[in-house]
Amino acid sequence: MVRVDGTGNGTGLIRVRDLDKKYRRGSEEIHVLQGLNLDVERGEFVAFMGPSGSGKTTLLNLLGGLDLPTSGSITVAGDEITHMSAAKLTAWRARHVGFIFQMYNLIPVLTAFGNVELPLLLTRLSKGERRRHVEATLGVVGLLDRMDHYPRQLSGGQEQRVAIARAIVADATFLLADEPTGDLDRKSADEIMELLGRLVHEHGKTILMVTHDPRAAERAGVVLHLDKGVLVEGSVSAGVGA
Amino acid sequence: MRFVGLVWANLARKKLRTTLTIGSFAVALFLFGLLVTIRGAFSGGADVAGVDRLTVINKTSLIMPLPYSYRDRLLQASGVAAVTFATWFGGVYQDERNFFPQFAVDRDTWFKVYSEYVVPKEQLANLMRDRQGCLVGRSLAKRFGWKVGDRIPLRGTIWTGTWEFNLDGVYEGNRPDVDTGQMLFRYDYLEEQRRFGKGTVGWYVVKLTNPDDAVRVSEAIDGGFANSPYETLTQTEKAFAASFAKQMGNIGLLVLTIGAVVFFTLLLVTGNTMAIAVRERTAEFAVLKTVGFSNPDILGLVLVEAVLIAGLGGVLGLAFAKLFTLGGDPTRGMLASFYLPWSSVGLGFGLALAVGAAAGALPAVSAMRLEVVDALRRV
Known part of the structure; x- marks a missing residue:
């Protein structure tokens, strides 16, 4: 069960305590996140909503070990990541986190297969094992027949499915999705949300997603609102974050 | 990978x-x-020069000759295994643009001192028999399309007139960087035909018994000819080749x-x-x-x-x-x-x-x- 009041018993997958993040822009100090607490169990699908500049992406970056907090702690599957060295954090990220971006961020000179294979290049898997993993994963996202296509030969929805395949191919502990439907038409957006839902319900994945789209948020089991750096539980309503 | x-x-x-x-x-x-x-x-050829060879030239200048009689005195020096000599000829083949170096050399000793020049035995024997004989390097023969048995006329620039040579053989290098663009002919032919400079050679080449003795032998040779009309400058072949090259800049x-x-x-x-x-x-x-x-x-x-x-x-x-x-x-x-x-x-x-x-x-x-x-x- 997701909690934002800091009363979780600490047995969950993700445990965030008193998280603060401040930026300095010139002489101005911006307090993006203020004393944030969060507990997420395995297999949960959490959506973060909130106005632009509310700190959603910053929170995602901190949870993914891409950025460091000003204070507070983040513990994932027993690993306290806020005090890890950059090198350890990189290795941890490779093992535990799958990222899905709004703009897909595929490598244009690699085929769908090559893009999905990228995280596996960092493992000890043989070439044959990598191939089997990639084909199985592309099968999950329904793009096995497009594995030799380059990103420019795919539609936006297909590109995002390749990006999702890349995020799950190494069996990440949890997925972080930053506006995964933000650049897609409605039909493609629905397909992507359907796919993310399946990953949670059929494959037991844990997903934390930032979105402005209430329809996308509806697919998540829990919707949390971020406003002025503070996290509150809430329900989906039209217009939130729009 | x-x-x-x-x-x-x-x-x-x-x-x-x-x-x-x-x-x-x-x-x-x-x-x-x-x-x-x-x-x-x-x-x-500074890079391919033998480490066991010294070049003895006239101390005044490379173009000044040395007496032929020095040969026996050089042979008597301690640490000297063999002595040979050469003289620059400076002939022209057909046209000045066809430049290539020609040397009058001692047929008996040259190829013993310069072991990197490889000549078939029968061709070397022909040279021994033929006073007007000459050998050319492989690249020079190729350049002018010469074959063994050809007659090669050169116009002398130092010793004027037309000089005729019989091509008795073609030498190779035992390494790819040996100069095969030269012509070598018999010193006794030059000596017989030239009108001045008789009894002199261009320079001597001394083969050492032990390359480590280069400095000592050089000093001994130059010391031996000090205060004579033909003082010598002895240096390793490598140093000689390098100083020769420096004349080109x-x-x-x-x-x-x-x-x-x-x-x-x-x-x-x-x-x-x-x-x-x-x-x-x-x-x-x-x-x-x-x-x-x-x-x-x-x-x-x-x-x-x-x-x-x-x-x-x-x-x-x-x-x-x-x-x-x-x-x-x-x-x-x-x-x-x-x-x-x-x-x-x-x-x-x-x-x-x-x-x-x-x-x-x-x-x-x-x-x-x-x-x-x-x-x-x-x-």
């Missing part, structure tokens, strides 16, 4: 740019190969200067190319870091890319240079020992890789230091 596909895909990303950068390396390394070859040719410095400018330009061109390539791929590097590529991985990817470009260009350029030099002296005689040694090919390849690594270093470090969050925000 796991990242080979990724590196290759990146090289193929902008085919024209990659091709042009590889091309600039190829041109630079081709030029390097030619410069090294020309430097070697101008050094007059400091070719080594010239080659070094041109080479340095070329490589520095190459460094800037490739560095700029790699910097552009890295800047264009900022978001991609951020994604790679996001999925778990470490800083050394990113550094390695960019460096390997730069070094691969340099290596491919280097191989191409040096291969062309080697092929070009295999065709022989393109100047028809000015650069007789026109040969690109494999050691220089290796040096060129090493330099290419070093320039590639240096050019890729800054872009690689900037890619490595990329902050993922900042880079993703820019997408």
Whole structure:
């Protein structure tokens, strides 16, 4: 069960305590996140909503070990990541986190297969094992027949499915999705949300997603609102974050 | 090895740019190969000179002769195994443009001292029997299409008149860098026919029993002829060849200067190319870091890319240079020992890789230091 009041018993997958993040822009100090607490169990699908500049992406970056907090702690599957060295954090990220971006961020000179294979290049898997993993994963996202296509030969929805395949191919502990439907038409957006839902319900994945789209948020089991750096539980309503 | 596909895909990303950068390396390394070859040719065989040979010349000048009688005194010096001598002839074959060196040598001792000249036994025997006989090197024979048995007329410039020679044989070098662009004929023929300078030779070559004795023997020889009308200057053959080459100017410095400018330009061109390539791929590097590529991985990817470009260009350029030099002296005689040694090919390849690594270093470090969050925000 997701909690934002800091009363979780600490047995969950993700445990965030008193998280603060401040930026300095010139002489101005911006307090993006203020004393944030969060507990997420395995297999949960959490959506973060909130106005632009509310700190959603910053929170995602901190949870993914891409950025460091000003204070507070983040513990994932027993690993306290806020005090890890950059090198350890990189290795941890490779093992535990799958990222899905709004703009897909595929490598244009690699085929769908090559893009999905990228995280596996960092493992000890043989070439044959990598191939089997990639084909199985592309099968999950329904793009096995497009594995030799380059990103420019795919539609936006297909590109995002390749990006999702890349995020799950190494069996990440949890997925972080930053506006995964933000650049897609409605039909493609629905397909992507359907796919993310399946990953949670059929494959037991844990997903934390930032979105402005209430329809996308509806697919998540829990919707949390971020406003002025503070996290509150809430329900989906039209217009939130729009 | 796991990242080979990724590196290759990146090289193929902008085919024209990659091709042009590889091309600039190829041109630079081709030029390097030619410069090294020309430097070697101008050094007059300094690099191939025997370590166990001394050259004895007239102390006043190389063009001043030494008495033939010195030969026996040199032979008596301690540490001397053999003595031979030669005289510059300076003849012209048909036209002044057909320059090649000709030496009157002692038929009995020359090939014993210069063991790097390989002559078939029967051809050497012919020379022994034939007072007007001569031997030419393989490249010289090829240059003029001469065959054993041909009659070669030369117009004398020092000893005027027409001199006729019988081509008794063609010598080879026992190493590829031995000069095979010379003509050697019998000293006794010159001595018999010339009208002045009789009883003199151009210079002596002394073969040492032990190369370690070079300094002692040199001092003994020069000391022995001190205060005589023909004082001598004795030096190792290598030093002699180097000083001879210096008469043509400091070719080594010239080659070094041109080479340095070329490589520095190459460094800037490739560095700029790699910097552009890295800047264009900022978001991609951020994604790679996001999925778990470490800083050394990113550094390695960019460096390997730069070094691969340099290596491919280097191989191409040096291969062309080697092929070009295999065709022989393109100047028809000015650069007789026109040969690109494999050691220089290796040096060129090493330099290419070093320039590639240096050019890729800054872009690689900037890619490595990329902050993922900042880079993703820019997408």
